[in-house]
Amino acid sequence: MSQFAINLLFVGASFVLYIGIAIWSRAGSTKEFYVAGGGVHPVTNGMATAADWMSAASFISMAGLISSGGYANSTFLMGWTGGFVILAMLLAPYLRKFGKFTVPDFIGDRFYSRTARVIAVVCLIVASVTYVIGQMTGAGVAFSRFLEVSSTAGIWIAAAIVFLYAVFGGMKGITYTQVAQYIVLIVAYTIPAVFIAMQLTGNPIPMFGLFSTHSESGVPLLEKLDDVVNALGFQDYTADVDNKLNMVLFTLSLMIGTAGLPHVIIRFFTVPKVADARWSAGWALVFIALLYLTAPAVASMARLNLMTTVYPEMAGQVENYDAAADNALQYEDRPGWFRTWEETGLINFEDKNDDGRIQAYNDSNEGFADTAQQRGWEGNELTVNNDILVLANPEIANLPPWVIGLIAAGGIAAALSTAAGLLLAISSAISHDLIKNTINPRITEKGEMLAARISMAGAILVATYLGLNPPGFAAQTVALAFGIAGASLFPVLMMGIFSTRMNSAGAVCGMLAGLLSTLLYIFTYLGWLFIPGTNMLANTPENWMLGISPLSFGAVGAIINFAVAFAVSRVTKAPPQEIQDLVQSVRYPKGAGVAHNH
Amino acid sequence: MADEKSNAEAYWKANVRLIIGCLIVWALVSYGGAILFRPWLSGIPIGGTDLGFWFAQQGSILTFVALIFFYGWRMNKIDKKFGLEE
Known part of the structure; x- marks a missing residue:
């Protein structure tokens, strides 16, 4: 069988699985469509969250960036895992206790303001669409390589598949589909890594192989890699970085972005109890860590394999x-x-x-x-x-053809699962938060479902169209989305829980200041609305303010958000007593009940 | 009523104290060990490189996982102690 046929078989079989599950578990009611009946076990939920959250950026892009950047790009590893600590302690349990469907629901009710709700919807849509653009691009690249079609055709095929199971499945369908996708992607990522770790170090566990001895030369693997890249004029793989400020801000930006991403937060509405929300975040991180502990090994071993392919001696x-x-x-x-x-x-x-x-x-x-x-x-x-x-990577290491077919299926699973989760968040923001709770409160349940599906289809079309001419690499686009979410939504969510004094004026001004300052900084270097050629300054370190890259600015935007919200809330009226009571009530697990509609 | 209120306040204080403790560890391993303090940890060798590199690529991730489960475990106990569990 040719490699092409094997790829087709693996990718095709995984699709049949996902679509089968989506049809089997089709959502029957509005509530099921959004929160899967509130009856998902923490371990299942953690696995689905992991699939939801690990995207083309984690699977396809990240190890490649670490491979070329070495230690300096460890920021992706820490940033994209550390956010779950913040999520588990500062947001998830309280939002679960609050017991609504969406992030704008919380912001709209907590800040007793329609304006705050609408601004939250805007922040959510800007961040999510930016994120989906990256996913569609990533999926398009994977499809075009493995199905041997043009990248444009690859993106449209991806769009059609996402449309099918996101639009007809809803949250319940997605939860189980994503469990299947998690299993496919982690197996696909781990198997080649185990083979390669065995070949290079004799240790079958990649995370230990990374710090053990390179069999062929007898020196430690990382030392060997440093020597090889050094002999070719590159800086050491393990070299320290000078711009520590940018490294700290970039890591922080990815962390608070993780905690502020609406499609991740929405997952914690689907567990039965408040305590389960804490465990869910832990399980999600366990499943994510399985990939994230393997990724740095993949990165360094692939770099070494690539270099020794070019220089066999x-x-x-x-x-x-x-x-x-x-x-x-x-x-x-x-x-x-x-x-x-x-x-x-x-x-x-x-x-x-x-x-x-x-x-x-x-x-x-x-x-x-x-x-x-x-x-x-x-x-x-x-x-x-x-x-x-x-x-x-598997091809470079001469692994058997079925491993290559497997990694094709895994890469596509990663991109599609995240795109589906994000599209669900976008569609619920539009149908539930914007239409039902702002424009037309009398809409029927059926009408709301229809609006959700239409907006999902619309969002897929927009993201696919923009994905044809993306603002950058998959991981760069995704990092921008994290920055936007972290700067706009995270500070307000956190203050909504931890400060009873925070009021609607503070939240509205904070979100606007965070969102606009971050977008302004990003667009200055990357072009207005990411249109190439419209940037005002070249995107080079010399032009950056204080050496802060546009990818790192989300952390600064969040600080601006906090400061503005704090200042404005202190000079305006305190929130009404019933809101202060609401804040008190989300702090205690007792009496959470199931997530309910208005 | 007053008792219930002060109980709730004490619960919240215990929670916030625990969060602060966990976040200090969280910041120490990632921003500290992996980034800012790396030059000072460079004397501690580990598998062909130094401790800071290990924190950046493995140590902080492992600590994050442990922290979340520690927090969940402690909070369950605190929930029970204050009688606020579901």
Whole structure:
């Protein structure tokens, strides 16, 4: 059987599974559509949350970024897990006690203000749509590679699949579909990593392999990797970073973004009890950690494998890297995976010094220029797109074809599960928060369901259209969405629970200040509404304020949000007594009951 | 009524104290051990690199998981102690 047929088989079989589950567990009522009857076990819910939350950015993109950035990109690992600590302690149990369906429900009721509710809906939609754009792009790349179609066709196929099970399934369908997707994606991520860890270190557990000895050379794996990349003019894989401020802010931005993302928060409305909301967050993180502890091993091992593919003699070398560097791989002898990825345009080779060999090195390092010249190199000849690394990893390590088919199914599961959860959050924000609670309170249950499905279809179309010309790599787009959610929604949610004094004027001003300042900073460097060429400053570190990247600005936006909300609430009237009583009541688990409608 | 109110207040204080404790650990491993204090921890070798690198790529994630379960376990006890469990 050809690799193409195997990919098709794995991806096709996983789809049949998801769609089958979606049809089998179709939502019958509005309540089931949103919160799956409030009867989901914490472990099941944790698994579904993990699938919901781990997207193309975690599965396809992240290890590639760590692989190229080394220690500096550990921010993704800490940022995308640490947020669950905040979520479990500062938000989830109280929002569960509050017992409504959506984030704008909470903000609208807690701040007794229609304006606050509408602004929360806007924040939610801006963050979620930005996020879905990244997912559609990621899914499109995976589909186009494995089904061997154009990336445009890949995105439209992804859109059709998401439409089917999100629109007809609702939350209940999605909960069980996502449990299946979690299992597919974690198996797909782990199996190749185990094989590769065995090959390189003899240790079958990737997270331990990362810190053990590289079998072929006998030195510790990370030391080996440092030596290899160093011999090619790159900075050490484990090197420390100078701009600690940006690193701290970026990590913080991803953490509070996790806690402020509406499609993650909505998951905690689906557990029976307040205590279960705390456990659910813990279980979600356990299931996420299984992938996140494997990812750094995948990243470093893939980098080493890639480099030793290009310079085969470097693998067993302990000191004479110069000789090994001279015997780079002949372009004629390149392996099969190299050829297939070349066709997608995501790997490029240009023989600058006409010696027929592939020289991959860091040609922007001035201190290395002399060495390169001595070796007869005239510029880096190999460019590998970060986003292909996880997908190409099993091929680079010569693993059997079924492992490659498996990772195709896993990558697509990751992108689709998150897109579906986000679309549900967007559609409930529009049908429930905007239409039912603001524009037309008399809408029937049937009418509300219809509105939810129409807005879901609309959101898919918009995201797919924007996904054809995305603002950046999948992970970059997703990090922006986290920044927006963290700057706009998180501070207000937290103050709504921890401060009885916080009032509607404070919340409204805070959300607006956080959202607008963050969007302004992002658009300054990345273009208005992400339209290329409309940015006012080039997106380079020299242009950033205090060295803060647009990806890190969410944390600053959140601080602005907190400060503005605090100041405004102190000079305006305290909230009415019944609201202060409401805040008191969400703090205690007793008498939570099931999530209820208005 | 007054008793109920002061009981509730004491419960909330215990919760906030626990949260602050957990968040201090949370910040120490990630922003501390993995980022800001890494230069000072560079003398402690671990598997071909230093302790700060381990915190950044594994240690903080493991600590986060432990923290959430610790918090859930402690809160269940506090819920019972104050008679506020469901």
